Amino acid sequence: MARLFIAGLLAVPALAKIAEVADTLPDHSRPFVVRHLEGQKVQLADDVFRTLTNINTTANASANPVAAGFSMLLSSGKPNDAVPPHYHVHWHETFIPMAGQIRVWANGRPRDLGAGDFAMVPAMTNHSYQHVAQETEFLGLIQPAGFDEFFQAVSSPWSPAYNVPFPPDQALAFPTATFAKVATSFDVNHVNMSQTEKGACEADWHEGNGTLPNDSKTPYFLANGAGPHYWYEAGGAVISPLATSVQTNGNFTIAQISMRKTNANATVASWSSIDHQFIFGMKGRVKFGIAGEDVELISGDSLFIPAGTNVTFRSTVNYNKFLWCSGGPNGVDSQLIRAGKKWAYSTPPAH
Template identity: 25%
Template sequence: MSRSIPTLSAPPGKSSAPYKLPCFTGELWTIPTSKSTMRLLVTGNETNNAFAVIGTGGTFDSPIGFHYHREAHDVFLCIKGSLNVWANDVARTLGPGDFASVPPATVHQYQIASSHTEFVGLVIPGGWEAFTSLTPVLQFFRFVGEPFDGPLFPTHDERSPYEVLIPKLIAAAENFDMIPVRDKQSFGPQPWDGTESTLPGVCENGGYFLKADSGPKFIAGGTIVRPLATRKESGGKFSVYCIDSSKLHHGKGLEGEMFTFEKTHHVIQVLEGLVRVVIDGDDAVVGSMETIFVPATKSWRCEAESVYAKYYIFANGGGIGEVLTTVGRSFEWSVVPEAADVATWDYKALKDSELELGFVIA
């Protein structure tokens, strides 16, 4: 009999342990005087500093201030509400499903721009966001932040930022990979102009924006996969994929095999519907805004548990998203197909890609 994958309220702080986090949980921190909460979903401790995944919720607030990182690569995936993101001299207002990639050395900032905004970010490398066993110092969020125990985010912090925040930011700039750019002139978000519908295929200063439901799409069995960032856009470091699937297509795609990635960790966040994840024989059903961590070396699979399910997969490296795009075929639509459009995937192509993509199937 299978056991349930542990459901926790915060990351466990150790590697090689799968876990599930319910909606709006995680290790919770707020930056003083801000109106937002950062939820550490996966940290460097769980991924051996490969990457970290952070959820943020908040309400209308000022921009955080222009800065850049020497090493850290940020991404912004809007889940709810709206979010302004600046990257060098380009700025866009992100709505649900919109995406921004901000590589190292890109001058950027963000601003929460609605009454309730939720977005998910991935940070490379993973030791930047919090205390880790490999970097035994108090890292950025724990350094500048304060623990939060409310339901969503603070709204009544009337303290002066010059007293409780600015000194911390100055100290953080001296110790961490966050370099302020105080002389950059402010400007407003610009309209989307139609250039945000393709992936650039390279990782370069300035990054890129990607409109929701745009970019390349692939079908593998009954699973639709859309890359938001591949290894090409991240300098080989990470990937982000959007998956749409249905239990009505069970047995025709992703759920048919158990995958083991020797070096690649996966983080799955469900947006809509239900997804069943099986890891080394243990399982969990993951619902809307819930997160599950799949460590490298574990044998696992996932499948839609509802008529429709939409979820995002973050990975260091290409991971399962790269596998799906490799064995799948180009697809026109953004939604789960009707039965007539579904064919089982090419098992030989799947086996042939094992060595190249760094996985094995049971």
């Protein structure tokens, strides 16, 4: 498979344990933060893709080498044409909107997803997507790692004077020839299916049951706030799994954590995992402690925590939300679920 080597790191003080990445990612697994709209950026037609983790940061030093890491991409753009329908033999893909609206097809009728919704697209699923709202931003975890290199191969580097989400008035022509040339080498396999054949958008899908499937081959959608929830009282947090090891064949997990303010005098637990961890801020402000250093995340910031690294976290505002993703079945999100109890809601109690 084609591969681009990514290296380089923003200079940080010699004693710093947590790197602040402005452009390219570290060439090995280490703690690092990517602030909102920072990171390695490429432009594909109307859209900008930012790489938040890649094969160099996630595919080694983990207890789950079979999973071969994961790539995390942040996509920003305006309304555009749907991506040509395709499937992957190996890639397991997710769509997690943060703002705006994205339309996703997955072996059936399209569904419009907004902030807080979730779509899982396993390997061998015919799928497509397009931005619908005037300003759309979504996060995508793709496993195994390496799919970010496809976007680098078909896109152009983007180095704006001002780091806005995307250039609304500076679209590039879609690189049709380049796309066709490299697609199959990155396991992007075209499907002969028109938009009409995909059917009309399923407008009422949010009202359906939010049950996770019992296998790793079924594509599924979860509406904002749907699905199972677990209340971890000691940490004041509700953990809502979007994908467990059952739906990913043990290769990764994703959970949304909603957290109320941590008391100033509270003693918080320290957590560690044999799998790599990735956190993305959705709302509010949360403080993480890693190797004696503290780092705060706000909406759009991300934090990578290598396997075997101890971490604490506390909410410094009344309410916040963040995603917790793990590169295997033993992540902190899974540990929090086991430490909690079933809960009927996606938000913590007020008492």
